[in-house]
Amino acid sequence: MQDQRTIRERLEGDLRAMLSRHAKISGHLRNEDREIPLDWPEMAQFMENDEVLEALEARTRERMEELSRALHRLDEGTYGTCGSCGNQISAERLDVIPTTPVCADCV
Numbered sequence: 146m147q148d149q150r151t152i153r154e155r156l157e158g159d160l161r162a163m164l165s166r167h168a169k170i171s172g173h174l175r176n177e178d179r180e181i182p183l184d185w186p187e188m189a190q191f192m193e194n195d196e197v198l199e200a201l202e203a204r205t206r207e208r209m210e211e212l213s214r215a216l217h218r219l220d221e222g223t224y225g226t227c228g229s230c231g232n233q234i235s236a237e238r239l240d241v242i243p244t245t246p247v248c249a250d251c252v
């Protein structure tokens with residue numbers, strides 16, 4: 146298993162990346178200076194783009210929650226312990242999904 150500092154750096158780096166992505170997306174979504182096309186096909190495209198951005202924003206927010214929960218577990222010293230059965234989560238699994246709160250048996 147990677148040492149805790151490496152894990153923390155990875156989680157914090159991801160969280161910072163998600164934060165800036167989130168800021169970018171929500172800034173774009175709430176930009177009221179955008180010119181809204183009144184022509185139907187363009188308006189449809191415009192709304193579709195917003196829906197894509199909203200879905201992306203929601204996913205980004207979920208990722209941020211997972212990351213900060215994982216960092217919290219690192220702080221508490223419970224990182225790497227399955228929140229369901231209490232067994233150790235395998236290093237391979239943590240390497241692939243560093244934010245996972247449960248072992249492969251409990252998914």
Ligand SMILES: [Zn+2]
Pocket residue numbers: 227228229230231232247248249250251
């Ligand atoms: Zn488990």
